[in-house]
Amino acid sequence: MSAELEGYEQDYAVLTAEITGRIGKVPRLVGDEKKLMILNVEKQLDEARELLEQMDLEVREIPVQSRSMYSNRMRSYKQEMSKLDTDFKRSRIAYSDEVRNELLGDDGNSSESQRAHLLDNTERLERSSRRLQAGYQVAVETEQIGQGILENLSQDREKIQRARERLRETDTNLGKSSRVLTGMLRRIIQNRVLVVILGIFIVFTIIMAIYFSIRRH
Structure with a gap:
């Protein structure tokens, strides 16, 4: 694992711990103090x-080949x-009970339906966010698979190029060997022709010698 990734993970762990603590304080705050805390949390979430x-x-x-473990960790972080x-x-x-009483007085029933409506909207936003996150994850995994395929294709292309070179x-060596063999065969044929001609000449000479010998007798 690279030092950069390890450093990012450490920073992320510290930052998310701070965010968790501040989120827990938000419901107990009011006014400017709450607004300031919300702004700080939003900034940290962006970070x-x-x-x-x-x-x-x-x-x-x-x-x-060694990316799977880190991909699982990234999935957990997300x-x-x-x-x-x-x-x-x-x-x-x-809101805490104290803050809600200050805002609503003794009768908090009128805001219960409104709060439920807000919570329902929040749930819808969460579902949409999860779908977007799932889509993003699929896109990342698809990109990773595509990179793997491209790397394999690149390796196969190099193998094919090396095979073509060999x-x-x-082919070049076979061509040279063919030319050498052709030359050797041509010389062998020429030598055999000479041997046949020489044999014929010797036989002819012997026949003529016998013929002239017979005539003299």
């Missing part, structure tokens, strides 16, 4: 998302981030 993006880029640089977003949304509309070298 956490940036860290996730940096970690995601680092993981993509890891070789495909799920944790989604949960933090959900908790933060709920904390912004949740085939061309073999």
